Amino acid sequence: MNEINLYKSTGKAGKAILFSFLFLIAGVWLLNSGSSLKWVGWGNLIVFGPSILINLFHLFDRRAQIVINEQGIFVRAMKQETLPWKYIKGTLPNPDYKNRALLLLTDTSYTPPLDKWYNNIKVTESWGGQTLSIPIEKIKVDEDNLKELIASMVEVNQTGKGNRQGIISQYNNTGRKKTHT
Structure with missing residues (x-):
């Protein structure tokens, strides 16, 4: 895969x-x-x-902290299963510039895990969903490229045009990401 x-x-x-x-x-x-x-x-x-x-x-520690595939996004720090693309509506700008975090706008039908990460999920009524904060301060990745990738994957989910595997292959082949340093 x-x-x-x-x-x-x-x-x-x-x-x-x-x-x-x-x-x-x-x-x-x-x-x-x-x-x-x-x-x-x-x-x-x-x-x-x-x-x-x-x-x-x-x-x-060489375990992958964030895994993005055709099914969704897996975040090791959240200790849960993969968050499917059908629940992700997009990304939001991070208002806290001290902590690098990726804010995902998720559907209100998404049921968050009720553990210590539950505090990172806040209902955002103005955007019609809830935000999920994914910490990326210890991960070497370009935030803008990651947001662009997630936006492309969400667009495939909403429009049904394109394929996720092609988007992931293109992202891997362009060399825009750094996995190990």
């Missing part, structure tokens, strides 16, 4: 590991130097030691 897999950015995890390692070294230095700031050294060890382990997991 033809699909687009989007993975986590390894660069961000690498930077976080480097940052944590520097503070870990500073903490060890403070403990060994006989300084009166031993509590700062222990604080660095307690906070940044586990941080290195967590970021190592993020660095080597």
Whole structure:
């Protein structure tokens, strides 16, 4: 099956590991130097030691975070089945510029999963649907190209003209996406 897999950015995890390692070294230095700031050294060890382990997991996690195929969109962070194209009406501009997120406008007949991600779903009456926030801050992808792809896939669903497999193949062949860094 033809699909687009989007993975986590390894660069961000690498930077976080480097940052944590520097503070870990500073903490060890403070403990060994006989300084009166031993509590700062222990604080660095307690906070940044586990941080290195967590970021190592993020660095080597090679599971696809977002999978776009002919059936719909699968988002690993949402822990649910694939969101079918029949429920997706389009994308919306993100009003929060600090957090990179893809806002999908979904049909009101879509029943969201009732778990911790339920808070990311808000009913938007002015657009006639509800928005679903997909976090993409850790994924290396161009937001505009991703929105363009989703708009093309939704258009195929609404008009019945074109095929999704061709759109996915064209997106894969143009080299506009980055899967691994």
